[in-house]
Each structure stands twice: as C-alpha cells, then as structure tokens.
Amino acid sequence: MNIISLASRNVRRNWQRSLVTTLAMAFASTIIIFYGALMEGMVRGSEHNAVAMSSGDIQIHAKDYRDDPDLYKRIIEPDLLTHKIRDAGFRAAARIYGFGLMATDSSSSGVQLRGLDLQHEQEVSEIDQHLMSGTWLRNDDSHGVVIGKKLARQLGVALGDELTFIGQTADGYMANDIFKVRGILKAVSTAIDSAGVFMPEESLRELLTLPEGAHEIVVIRDDPTVDLKVATQEVAALAPAYEVLNWQQLMPVIARFLETANVQTLIMMIFTYIAVASVVLNAMLMSVFERIHEFGVMKAIGVRPWQLVRLIYAETILQTCIASLFSLGAGWLIASHYQKHGMDMSALAGDISFAGIAMDPIWYAYITPEVLITPILFLFILAALAVIYPAIKVALIRPLDAIHYQ
C-alpha cells in the first residue's frame, strides 16, 4: 500500500477535523488571493491614474523650473524637441503653465493655469476622458476652460458660469480675462482638483503674453513594456540641456508606496497564516497523539522514524493540496468578479486619494500569476513548518512506550 493512499485514508479517518483544517487553510489563502488581487488592482489603478491623468511616464522641464516655476524658465523650441522624441519611439506633448487668481462675484481662489496642446495632449494623457460633467476643451473655443472639482465647489461655479482671471503677464503687466466653465473634472490629484484650470495652449499664451517656449514636455512610452529607467535615459539623451525625470522620480512617495504594496500583502499574509498555522499544528498534534499506539506498533514491526515523518507530511500536504485547489478556484472566482465589475467604494469613502493621487471610486481587482501563486506557495511553506513539531513527536516515539499507551 503506498504512502499517498495510506495518508488519504488517515485524512478521511477523522474527516471533521481534516475538514476544519483544510477549510481554515483554504479560507485563509482565498482571502489572501483576493486581498492580493485588490492590492494589485489598486497599484495598477493608482499608477494608471498618476501616469495617465497628468504626469505621463517622463517629464522634461527647464532646470530649476520645478523648484521655482518661473514663467521664463522655459524649454526653448519645444516643437523641435517633441519631434525628436516622437521619432525615437515615444509620444510627447508640450504644456505651459501660469498662476493667478480666478474669481467669481462672491469668491476667489488661487489657480494653476494649464495650457495644453490639445492635439498631442490626448496622445499622452486620458484626462479628456475624465470629466465629471460638461465637455473637454476645444481649439475653437478659446475662452472655454475645464476645472478641478474642488475648485468648482470652492468657487461655487457650475457649467456655463463665468470666471474672471487676474494675474500677471510674462512682461509684468496685468493680465485679466473672462472664461467660461465648459467642464468639471472627476478627482485626479490634490493639485488639479483644488487649483487646476485647463485651457488651450494658444489661449494661455495670449493671456500671459508668452509667445514661445513650453514649461513642460510630457512623454509616454509607445511600448509600455520598455523599461522606464531605460526610456528615461533615452529621452534624457535627446534633451541634454533640461531636467528629465520619470514619474517614479517625480512622485517618489507614490512610487515607494506602490513598490511596497506587495510587501503589505506579504505582511497581511504572514499574520493570517500564523493563525492558520496554529490550527494546522493543533490538528496534526491531536491526530498524532490519537495514534501513538498505532505508530508504536508500526515502529515495533520495522517502520523507520523517517517513514512516519513522511506519512505525517503526506497527510498534511494532501490537505494543503485540497485547500490550495479550493482557494485557487474560489480566490480566482471572487477576484475575477471584482476585476470585471469592481467594487464601488464611493458610498463608503467618497473621494479616495493617497499621496495626492486620486483613486477611482470603483476599486478593481487585478489577477496576476503572482497574486495566485504566492499565497499557495506560502501555504505549503506554512503547512510544512507547522507540522515539524508533530513530525518530530512521531519520530521520537519509542515503540515500547507507545504500545503500552492506550
């Protein structure tokens, strides 16, 4: 009789206990698979939000511009540079920025004006898809603007309302003009939500009397599988006079958080598994103690300690296999449901954001091979560790004591 069938009979022998043990393992790893998929989904979602909504993969600025966003710290001949970058296999769009005050009859707020090259902007960002209400900018609507949702709330404006801009032109004169709110964005990031005013590039140039140059060039990899660091170096080589940084360098807090998200899953898993390990340990200890006499007889008639250890391990691994299959199935089902439909968190938490980046209120899970395999791998490690002590117990049974132990 082979060890697997002996082990499986022993597992079925006290089937209630085996069921509880197996379910505990299955339940824990299902939870971890689901949790891991949610974390993965959050990471991908946030990365997407951070990159696709505003930062892009890589940004080019004049040196020092980010520390001191002076209107004159510009990228000279941005069209030339964006052409070169596009020829190198990227998508690129130039942006210009300005600062000032937006006012209504009753209130005002400091704003960041964002002048976009509408044609190319849609190649590098999805912000035009991210409207809560209204429509996106149009080149033929030079005084139409799209604003952040908090700014809209703060100024108390709705679609179609007028805003008065008060600021300074590049040459030091007073700048002011009236704009119409055409669209209000969904949550994007703290900066955009509370101060972002988007308008066509030409309108902003006119307003600020800024005939040429750009403050920022946003670059996206055409092929997202290209390594970000490598891509950054390539772009940097094309723009040696400027500061070239990728989004991980621009938003180190978020990058770090996203990088450590899987560590968080790991920590969650370890704590959950420690609880399960105690269930497994207890169950196996009980099952070993119940069979001391039997193991004693087996040893007396010539079974070696390592053979009993193998049997105990076979019994445990059998249960772990069943638990794994179950949790792979259940975890995959649950996670793929939420990958498709998402979990609507808006009722629960309103606007969710962290480190300045807004999250979609619909939280999608995302299944990767690691999300499925890591919890299973660790489940086996857990089971193997938990059963060391019972296995040692069995190995050390003296047949003489055991035979007289009933």
Place this chain on the structure above:
Amino acid sequence: MTDQNNKHDTHSPLNAAVQHPIVRLSDVCKTYEQGKVRVNAVHDVSLDIQHGDFAALCGPSGSGKTSLLNLIGGLDVSSSGTVIVDGIDLATIDGSELSEVRKNRIGFVFQSYNLIPVMTAYENAAFVLNLQGVDETECRDRVMATLKAVGLEGLEKRRPDEMSGGQQQRVAIARAIVTEPAIVLADEPTANVDSHTAESLLDLMEQLNRQQGVTFLFSTHDQHVMDRARRIIQMHDGKVASDHAQAG
C-alpha cells in the same frame, strides 16, 4: 514505505537442521529505575529458544514476562548480559539496524490493537512485506496463502473494526508469520479474547508451528494456554524459576 529486502534464508523451515539457537540469552538483566526504587524486572536470565519451539512464558503479574519479550524483540535494551537473536548480538547494533532486525527476523503479536485501523486485513498482513520491498505478485501470493492458513479466506477486504477480536488477532498472526521470521513473539496474545477464541487462536499457532515450523514464544497468565505449550518457562521476580518441556 519500502526499503531494501535484506532478509536471509537462514531461518526458513527448510533450514531446520541449522544448529544455533534462534534466541540465546546469557545473564540478561533489566533494571528499571523509578525514582529511588530500582526494579529488577529481568534478573540474570540465561536461556535458549530453539528452532521450532512452542514455548510459553508464564508467571505472576510483574514477574518480568513482558520485559523479557521486549528484550528479545529488540524493543528494549538489556542493562547487562547478551541477547543474541538469529545470530545477532542486539547490544552491538544501532537503532536502525535494530529496526531492520525487527522487520526481517521477528514477528510480533501484541495483546491488542495490533492492526492499522485504516487498512484492510490484506493490507495489514502485507504491511511488513511492503516495508521489505517484496514485489507485488510475490507479496500477493504469500499474503493470500497466509490469510488462508490463518482461516481468514474471504475476509481480506475487511477493516479491523469490521472483524471480531479473534479475527483481528489472526490478522496479526498472519502479519507476523508472512515474513517467515526466525521467531514470533506474542505478549499475551489471547488476553483480550474469550476462552473459546483463545482456544482456536492456540490451535492456529500450534498448527503453524507443527506444519510450517514457525517458532513461537508467547507469554500468558492463562492455565489453558499454558497447557497447550510444549515448553513452559516459568518466571518469578524476574528470574527463570523453571524451564521444562511438556507434551503439547
């Protein structure tokens, strides 16, 4: 659960002419220390068990029968003296070799709960053969023949909990003899069955002894069982009080 079959043929019934005793005990002592009390469970015992013996260890409770059987069976080590089983001095070998000796040269029948509950009669009887690595067809032939010999033909698929105490002991006997061990050690094999069953178990053992030459050493309290033995080893306070042959 198998490993190398290193069983030798020296003790098969065909080699009955081999002259060395199967078991030779010389000045064997076993002392237990319980706290400050020292118990001489086995005290200066010297005796031989010959091939073909059908011997009973008798004596009052606490006289050392179980202790002596444990020493012979390699389940315990003597405090002094030598225990030689099938030519091997048990004091000179390590735990794993001892385990090999038990597997290949000794058959054990315990008082009760001998069998592995999740295995059928057949599987229990085949257990040690599997450990020895005997190939499947040979194993099958030997187990079926042995189960038939112990009167369990047709019950091969029964689990222990589907058999009577007597039937379970028959399976235990089958498991003990199917490997053709040098000796079968049985510690009160009939203590947990009724007298009628005890009688038939003894019939079986005696028949196996006479027909197949299986050497038996069993302990007992029971006068009826003693009467069936051809050799009576009487123990008292760990010593052999008498050792004589009788007509079985």
